Amino acid sequence: MIGADHNPAQDVKIDAFKDPATGNFAIVAINRSENDQKVTFQLNQFPNGINELVPYRTSGNENLKKLEAVEVVGNAVTVELKGSSVTTYVPKSSELPDLDIPKDVFSTYEAEENDGQSADFAVSRNDEGKSFITNVQNGDYVKYGNVNFADGTANGLTVNGVLVKKGVLAMNAHVASLAGGTIEVRLDDPVNGKAVGTMTVPPLNDPDNWITVSTMIDTNPADGANGIHDMYLVFKGGANGQPLFNADGFSFGDSLYVDRSRLKTEYDFEDGTKQGWFGRSSANVLTVTQEQAQSGLYSLKTTNRTSAWHGPIVDVTEKIVKGTTYEISGYVRLTDIPATPSSIKMTLEIVANGTTTFKNIAVQSVSDTNWYQLKAIYNLTSDVSALKLYVESSNRTESYYIDNIVINPLSNNAKLSGLELSAGTLSPNFSASITGYNATVSVESITVTPVTAESHATVTVNGAAVSSGQASQPVQLVEGENIITVLVTAQDGTTKTYTLHVTRDINPPVTTAALMPAQPDGLNGWYVQPVTVTLNATDDLSAVTSTVYSLDGGTTWQAYAGPVTLNQDSNYTFSYRSTDHAGNEEIAKSIGFNLDTTAPTVTVSGLMDDTYSTSMDITPNITLNDSLSGVDSGKTTVTLNGDAILQGEKIPLYTLPLGSHRFVVTATDMAGNTVIKTVAFNTATNIKSLQELVTRFANAGWIDNAGIANSLQVKLEANNLSDFISEIQAQSGKLISNQAANYLIRDAQYLITQQ
DSSP states (O other): OOOBOSOSSTTEEEEEEEOTTTOOEEEEEEEOSSSOEEEEEEBSSOOTTOOEEEEEEEETTEEEEEOOOEEEETTEEEEEEOTTEEEEEEETTSOOOSSOOOEETTSOEETTSOSEESSOOEEEEOTTSOEEEEEEOTTOEEEEEEEEOTTSOSSOOEETTEETTTTOOEEEEEEEESSOEEEEEEESOTTTSEEEEEEEEOOOOOTTOEEEEEEEOOOOTTTSSOSEEEEEEEEEOSSTTOOOEEEEEEEEESSOOOOGGGOOEEEOOTTSSOTTOEESSTTOEEEEESSOOSSSSOEEEEEOOOSTTOSEEEEOTTTOOTTOEEEEEEEEEESSOOSSOEEEEEEEEEEETTEEEEEEEEEEEEOSSSOEEEEEEEEOOSOOSEEEEEEEESSTTOOEEEEEEEEEEOOOOOOEEEEEESSSOOBSOOOTTOOEEEEEEOSSEEOEEEEESSTTOEEEETTEEEOTTSOOOOEEOOSEEEEEEEEEEOTTSOEEEEEEEEEEOSSOOEEEEEEESSSOSSSTTEEOSOEEEEEEEEOSSSOEEEEEEESSTTSSOEEOOSOEEEOSOEEEEEEEEEEETTOOBOOOEEEEEEEOOOOOEEEEESOOSSEEETTOEEOOEEEEEOSSSOBOGGGOEEEETTEEOOTTOOEEGGGSOSEEEEEEEEEEBTTOOEEEEEEEEEEEOOHHHHHHHHHHHHHTTSBOOHHHHHHHHHHHHTTOHHHHHHHHHHHBTTTBOHHHHHHHHHHHHHHHHTO
16 A cells, blocks of 8 residues: 555545556545545655556546546645545556456445346336335345445544544445345355345335335454455345345445434433523523422423523424424423413424524413423424424513423324234235235125234224234125225324225136237247237036126226237236126136337447547447336347447547448347347548547557657648658557557558548
């Protein structure tokens, strides 16, 4: 490691690394501030002969973006660091160190954008367009290669020149729990690698409820998350094949994740301090006293009041979160019996958009010296810059005590975590986010056992209260459909209704469905040709009177008159049922299949059907889209003149022969539909192009003499191509690299043939 100023400015951290074998080095500058900063840092043991450094910057919207070179003066480098960025500097005269560019602990790691995984996870999107991986199972993992944990410090901040929270690192995972499980953070190997942290995902069985789980990371220098490692996130739990949870992404911080909206705040003064309370007037005197206490030993006494608005106040800006419903309560007691009844108020002082308003949330008339409770329900509905809670009295001079002030967030969780019937099976299987179910039984009555996801929630079955986890009173069933309503009420009054459709029936018709083709004729379970559905209904006792089918989940039904052919691309759910003469209606069944007959679309940017100068570079970028089955990225190929190239690869056009070229992209979707996109372009040269190549090769060191480069430019300016070629041939392999000579001679000879 090269010696360096590790903290040349506030919120800036510098590290420098050198490969002793090759002399290659890299300098990493981290700017934790949101503001741009111009800093100068000194380097010791700096390699000789380095005049310029090339920066590569990563920020919120950049990924190793190459910037203009910066000059090295002596052992000092002055740079402009963008706010909230990580910039890596390497010498201009050498390649990057022989390492993949490392990620860092300031990055967000998307679950679907990993460097390797154990299984082909399905990727879904939520209503906001956020993508995540699904069907995570026991033993699966995702890999992120070359993660730079550095010294295991999450914030890089200094206080009085000393790094704070050194070696303190936490990791968060954003997940939606199904069966639940754990996420192991392992280094360098998914099985035998050191486990440096474990996150526990509770079993919530609720794919719509995204939660954050976290763990502290072992950062010890010996074998912990210190320096550069491959990071594996290994998913454990449940039976093999059982989905554990969906995963959105992962991030680092310097502490375990805390949901502030669920934090309860209590002011009981039992530590003998005012716990942040102060007087609204500088004349007010606040004293923690044992004279009176609603519980415990202490309360807070307010004296020396001269106005009704005088009293104790506390800042609760960080205690109350917008959108959360709170119960705010507390106790008050007068020091003396008042001459006239006092009106004691609990009030919020709200500062928003530069304006201060006051909201009285609780009031109590007091005429003696007993303890009285003030209680209110409050929900902050808009952003504020400050929020304070205070207690005041209408009698402007009286003194009083306050005690046990509590700000308690009320749960809005009105979901069930379990739902069972004493007979029959719920369809679909229970999930907290699914509110409608069907069941078929032959018994005359059933009981319903609901389990609330949150202990303060209450539940009723058909209007009758039921304790969570206990069976309801028997619900009598009539033959046919019975509707049972399960109503859950959260602590804050939020409600959620689960509806059970229970059918009591005997021997309904039986309908079967057959697809043609019987098996998907595409890949990954997809059909790529029209599918025909044939239904067959039988009844043991009475004839079948009607058979119907639905393509919209049962919203509308159509009479079945014969085989149905479906030829529009879609994810089909084909529902069907039959009815007999007795009126017994078969419970609807469904068969699902996916039809995708359309190939992906390919868009190429950065390259057109055009003619380009050989002095130019092109970087063709491709965008693939398939709105149904999705693009099978593993089958995407990109070729140039028949040779495979990387997507997004920069192509110096002087490396291509003069003339026509073909850039071809082949893309396949998950169903197996394939498309080929071809861009035909030409490369040509002229005197200006040759001049630009001479300059480029001189800058790259391929022409290692400024005089030679200048001489060549003079000959080109005079259009003296023969002498230009002769001089190159004379210096080829000497002051001009063979590679550069070949390209320049080729283009010059071509121009001679065009004269």
